[in-house]
Amino acid sequence: MNILNIPEQHIKEVTEFLVENQLILHPQISPKGIPDFSNYYGRDFIMILDRNIVTKLIELCTKGTLNDDFLLKVIGSIMFWVELNGVRITAGIALNEYAHNLNSNLNASKENDVFLSILDFYSPMQWLNLALGNERGIPPIRVSDIKSYIFNIENDHYKMHYAEMLRLTYLFANKELDQTKKMIEFIKWNNDNILFCQYTLVYACLLFSKKIKQLSISEFDQVIKKCRNQAWDLTYLSFWSTLYWTDSNSNEVFLFGTMDKDLRKIFITTHDANINPFIFCFGEKKGSEIDKEYRRIIAGRIKPDITEIVLQNLIETEEENLKQNF
Structure with missing residues (x-):
């Protein structure tokens, strides 16, 4: 040793x-x-x-x-x-x-x-x-024998977040709704179609209140790419949450390492016990209105039945809805 x-x-x-x-x-x-x-x-x-x-x-x-x-x-x-x-x-x-x-x-x-x-x-x-800063380099690794691994697999967390991002982008581009109504409309859509994710709700609050990097609505293909990228960011947080959820009684404890400022902002806002994200992002009056509506919408909620087919159909529907804006 x-x-x-x-x-x-x-x-x-x-x-x-x-x-x-x-x-x-x-x-x-x-x-x-x-x-x-x-x-x-x-x-x-x-x-x-x-x-x-x-x-x-x-x-x-x-x-x-x-x-x-x-x-x-x-x-x-x-x-x-x-x-x-x-x-x-x-x-x-x-x-x-x-x-x-x-x-x-x-x-x-x-x-x-x-x-x-x-x-x-x-x-x-x-x-x-x-x-x-004493050195600027290290010896490079040379791998001659490349092994084959399977990483290109369907990720349900990613697919749900991709559907969310398509809907959020659709609402973000809507010029008829104000930011408060956009948030409430997203909560309604979320309630009807998919599982709630605390990180997505906080991201939506930050997005619609302009407290995080804003979406750029330009060419459709570029918008889809940005939706996919943000969906992966949310996937890290939601998948990780399934691991840390019970780690107070587990020997294994999962940390998360990131230098992404927006990811960090979503995480810290979500886990600040002194923050109601609706009020933090939209102010006392509008935030309280959203919070009240959120509680009304989820009261007695029955979780939607999410199958592979249902999720794929939802993604296709949301892609088509978004495409109509271009």
Whole structure:
């Protein structure tokens, strides 16, 4: 066993960088991007990495460097921190997204081979040197024997979020409804057609109140692409929620690593116990109106029966509705 002598100041510098940039999230441990493991000592921690981080991690490990010093510091800091704390990392959803977008397993399989080699190939000190800016590169990984994996599989979370994004975009482009009515119309549609997701509701609030990056309504194909991208962002959060939901009594605890500002905003807003997202986004009067209507709509709700066929038909209907705007 190798023993590393790392100055406390270096560990502090990396930790402060991660906290300052809110890169590590969890509803109880790190609801605002500031980890506190007080009630979770002795657990087995696993960090889900989003596509942006995985993309830059793989690029760094295959090319040996990145042309952005901040990204080098992000990757170096995360990788040193997980090594130091014995946290496992997973790129499963990111590789699922990559394979789905390309409709092929080939490139995702190549990335997975590199990903599986990373922790054995590099030392914590190499990651620390990147994090501290002492080095700008690491030896590249060369994988000669590419194995085949299956990542291009249907993801029900993604399909539901894609349907949501199509509807949200349709309402966003509607010039006859004000923002309050758009939000209420989305809640009604959600109630009738699909499962409620806390993250989607918060995203819709932020979108219609202009507190998050706005949708650009231009060419239809580009709008569809943006709907797909945002659907994947929401998929990370909703799928992760199925893992952290019961982790207070589980040995495995799943963290989430992201540098996406909008994803972070959705997450932090959702898990702030002092925030009613309707009032936070729309103000006291309009927010209370939406909140009242939301509670009326879901009272005695019977969840819709969502099958593969129902979901596909819903997506096709919403795509056609949206297309009529072009």
